[in-house]
Amino acid sequence: MDRENSIAVVTRGLKKRFGGNGATVEALRGVDFQARLGELTFIVGPSGCGKTTLLSVVTGLLDPTEGEVDLFGQGIHRLPANQQIDFRRQNLGFVFQQYNLLPALTAAENAAVPLIAGGVKWSEAVDRAKALLDHLGLNGRRDALPAKLSGGEQQRVAIARALVHEPRLVVCDEPTAALDHATGEKVMELLAAKAVHPDRAVIVVTHDSRVFHYADVIAEMDDGRIVKTEDKRLKEVLA
Amino acid sequence: MHLIALKMLTGDRAKYLGLIFAIAFCTFLLENQTSIFAGILRRTGSQILDVTESDIWVMDAKTEYFDQTKALKDTDVNRVRGVEGVQWAVRLFKGNAVARTMDGKFAASLCFGLDDATLTGVPRKMLVGSWERLREPDAIVVDKAGYLLLFPDEPLQVDRTLELNDHKAVIVGISDASAPFLSVPIIHTRYSQAINFVGRERTQLSYVLAKSAPGVNLDEVTHRIQAQTGLLARTTDEFRWDCIWYYLKNTGIPVNFGITITIALIVGTVVAGQTFYLFTLENLKQFGALKAIGVTNWRLTRMVLLQAITAGAIGFSIGTGMAALFFELTLHKIATRGLVLWWQSVVLTAGCILLVIIIASLLSIRRVVVLEPAEVFRG
Numbered sequence: 001m002d003r004e005n006s007i008a009v010v011t012r013g014l015k016k017r018f019g020g021n022g023a024t025v026e027a028l029r030g031v032d033f034q035a036r037l038g039e040l041t042f043i044v045g046p047s048g049c050g051k052t053t054l055l056s057v058v059t060g061l062l063d064p065t066e067g068e069v070d071l072f073g074q075g076i077h078r079l080p081a082n083q084q085i086d087f088r089r090q091n092l093g094f095v096f097q098q099y100n101l102l103p104a105l106t107a108a109e110n111a112a113v114p115l116i117a118g119g120v121k122w123s124e125a126v127d128r129a130k131a132l133l134d135h136l137g138l139n140g141r142r143d144a145l146p147a148k149l150s151g152g153e154q155q156r157v158a159i160a161r162a163l164v165h166e167p168r169l170v171v172c173d174e175p176t177a178a179l180d181h182a183t184g185e186k187v188m189e190l191l192a193a194k195a196v197h198p199d200r201a202v203i204v205v206t207h208d209s210r211v212f213h214y215a216d217v218i219a220e221m222d223d224g225r226i227v228k229t230e231d232k233r234l235k236e237v238l239a
Numbered sequence: 240m241h242l243i244a245l246k247m248l249t250g251d252r253a254k255y256l257g258l259i260f261a262i263a264f265c266t267f268l269l270e271n272q273t274s275i276f277a278g279i280l281r282r283t284g285s286q287i288l289d290v291t292e293s294d295i296w297v298m299d300a301k302t303e304y305f306d307q308t309k310a311l312k313d314t315d316v317n318r319v320r321g322v323e324g325v326q327w328a329v330r331l332f333k334g335n336a337v338a339r340t341m342d343g344k345f346a347a348s349l350c351f352g353l354d355d356a357t358l359t360g361v362p363r364k365m366l367v368g369s370w371e372r373l374r375e376p377d378a379i380v381v382d383k384a385g386y387l388l389l390f391p392d393e394p395l396q397v398d399r400t401l402e403l404n405d406h407k408a409v410i411v412g413i414s415d416a417s418a419p420f421l422s423v424p425i426i427h428t429r430y431s432q433a434i435n436f437v438g439r440e441r442t443q444l445s446y447v448l449a450k451s452a453p454g455v456n457l458d459e460v461t462h463r464i465q466a467q468t469g470l471l472a473r474t475t476d477e478f479r480w481d482c483i484w485y486y487l488k489n490t491g492i493p494v495n496f497g498i499t500i501t502i503a504l505i506v507g508t509v510v511a512g513q514t515f516y517l518f519t520l521e522n523l524k525q526f527g528a529l530k531a532i533g534v535t536n537w538r539l540t541r542m543v544l545l546q547a548i549t550a551g552a553i554g555f556s557i558g559t560g561m562a563a564l565f566f567e568l569t570l571h572k573i574a575t576r577g578l579v580l581w582w583q584s585v586v587l588t589a590g591c592i593l594l595v596i597i598i599a600s601l602l603s604i605r606r607v608v609v610l611e612p613a614e615v616f617r618g
Binding site: 055056059061062082085088089090092094096097098102105109113114116117118122161173 | 242243248250531611613615616
């Protein structure tokens with residue numbers, strides 16, 4: 001697949017304003033952004049520059065004030081609410097900064113949640129999640145509760161939860177922010193090795209410059225705009 | 240998702256047990272207090288219900304409740320007998336006498352004088368002895384609680400002698416009469432004997448017990464008795480309720496129990512409701528993550544409802560079990576005999592618990608529904 005035909009996410013003139021009555025905050029000021037299948041796209045920038053807002057709007061969790069978002073050719077914000085939720089459940093995987101695992105569920109059960117939410121039977125979903133956890137190097141910890149797991153292990157469970165239903169887009173919000181450098185490196189290595197797939201796009205929001213070298217594309221944001229895009233793949237092709 | 244909801248509910252054992260305990264405690268208090276309240280009120284008319292042969296009580300027109308009697312004329316029984324629709328009518332005397340044992344132990348007692356010929360109103364369930372022996376001279380039947388009050392820790396035994404207002408009385412039977420409102424011995428004897436025990440006055444007749452003729456409307460008969468005699472005629476059920484209403488209106492019992500029940504309801508509601516609400520609030524982040532992943536509000540609402548109903552059902556069952564155990568343990572004790580767990584109380588409590596659960600669920604569901612899934616990205 002050529003790069004032009006592999007575009008998974010496109011935003012055009014994306015604007016997002018919060019508040020009103022004179023206290024308006026403009027979080028996004030006309031963002032044009034792309035992410036491709038088979039690539040790891042980083043959105044980087046200082047705190048408060050609009051990275052997380054962009055991620056929320058791209059995934060349909062927030063509606064834009066202006067502009068459009070296309071996910072795999074589908075205008076997600078034009079879908080009715082229920083279809084939007086279905087679309088998100090089937091096509092998106094999430095990795096959160098604070099993992100957001102359910103404390104009462106084991107690692108395997110946590111990883112199985114998207115499958116269960118999609119109607120897969122409990123036992124089948126947990127079996128599939130266990131297989132994925134084994135693949136991610138957590139074979140001895142799949143029956144452990146989150147409280148018994150280290151930060152790195154919890155984030156790996158969160159990655160398993162994001163991948164278990166084989167989504168076409170995985171979004172990661174500061175996946176290394178709560179981890180020490182060595183663990184963060186391992187998590188990013190795992191993400192790059194296991195999440196990136198020819199039929200899947202991966203977007204990572206981070207301000208951790210130590211992991212930038214894993215990116216295929218880096219979109220740098222400042223003050224609600226993308227101010228610079230570094231396309232390493234393109235450089236390789238041109239070189 | 241139902242299993243996830245239940246695992247979320249039971250995952251934090253301390254909070255889960257706290258929630259269950261709060262609901263169980265609230266249930267126990269409500270069922271316990273409302274049942275005791277109903278049981279005590281029932282006692283105000285227990286001697287009325289113990290008379291099973293007749294279905295009409297005739298008394299002075301101003302009588303308000305069982306313990307308030309104004310003697311009728313002896314001829315009134317014949318006037319009642321003369322009313323159309325009355326199959327038969329007999330006398331009943333009710334008075335007080337001091338019962339004293341040979342050892343000197345004494346107690347004020349409630350003394351019933353039954354029609355000499357028919358012994359209408361005699362307690363049919365005898366634990367020891369025979370009510371037929373009431374026809375013997377000086378014979379009395381005393382209830383078990385009264386017997387044990389006069390002869391503590393002694394076996395139930397007939398042919399023992401008592402003094403009733405300085406008159407000799409021989410116990411020929413020990414009955415299982417219903418507990419009265421006040422814990423006093425209940426003594427049954429013949430009408431003529433009772434008058435001797437209590438002391439003869441110008442008029443003696445407390446009540447006329449009447450039986451309506453078969454196929455005759457009971458209300459019509461009572462209306463006819465009232466119209467023709469100028470006395471008050473009430474059916475057994477009406478008279479029992481007259482007593483209950485009198486005590487409700489004129490004593491502090493409802494206020495006392497009402498306060499306890501209200502406090503149980505408020506404390507139980509606040510503790511159980513707030514515990515569940517806080518439980519949901521603490522899980523908001525997890526609900527947010529589920530929303531982001533693609534779980535609909537409707538499914539999350541069902542999850543919260545399932546958690547609430549499960550906690551409510553378990554807490555209510557444990558509380559009802561505790562209340563049932565309490566009444567089972569106290570049912571056979573003298574002071575608390577006859578007090579049982581009323582099914583109406585269980586239903587009422589179930590309604591209260593359901594209301595608490597619904598309110599707590601609605602508040603919790605509201606928080607979950609208005610939650611922005613994008614919140615999960617905010618650290």
